[in-house]
Amino acid sequence: MSIFIDTGVFVGYVNKKGKNHDIAVNLLEDIMRNRYRAAFASDYIFDEAVTVALYRTKDIRKAIDAGELIIGSREKGIAQFVNILPVSKVIFNEAWKSFLKYPEKMLSFTDCTSIALIKGREIDYIASFDKDFDGIVNRVAE
Numbered sequence: 001m002s003i004f005i006d007t008g009v010f011v012g013y014v015n016k017k018g019k020n021h022d023i024a025v026n027l028l029e030d031i032m033r034n035r036y037r038a039a040f041a042s043d044y045i046f047d048e049a050v051t052v053a054l055y056r057t058k059d060i061r062k063a064i065d066a067g068e069l070i071i072g073s074r075e076k077g078i079a080q081f082v083n084i085l086p087v088s089k090v091i092f093n094e095a096w097k098s099f100l101k102y103p104e105k106m107l108s109f110t111d112c113t114s115i116a117l118i119k120g121r122e123i124d125y126i127a128s129f130d131k132d133f134d135g136i137v138n139r140v141a142e
Contacts, residue, residue, distance in 0.1 A: 003124065039083065
């Protein structure tokens with residue numbers, strides 16, 4: 001079993017004032033406890049999570065927290081529990097196909113790269129608050 005973690009879950013975890021904070025904490029703690037075994041995100045998700053955390057909180061420390069949550073930090077004793085998948089040219093091209101296939105969903109291109117990685121790697125679930133993934137991949141958002 002495996003799970004791909006979307007941007008909103010990381011941002012929700014570090015943003016204590018956000019509406020999804022408690023849900024994100026519970027979800028990531030389940031993932032860290034190995035409930036889904038392997039956990040994944042992408043380099044695009046890393047970029048988006050750090051950027052969104054910065055803009056939503058207006059706090060560079062929260063953006064750094066989001067990044068370190070994903071990649072870990074030896075200095076702070078944060079273990080890396082997420083495998084970072086790169087968006088290759090093949091994944092990029094598959095993402096573009098998904099972007100064109102689901103215009104009614106209004107998915108971001110980053111969302112489409114996540115779909116391509118999930119399908120290409122046969123990842124079982126996506127942890128996301130974004131309902132636009134429904135019907136495309138199996139979503140968990142407790």
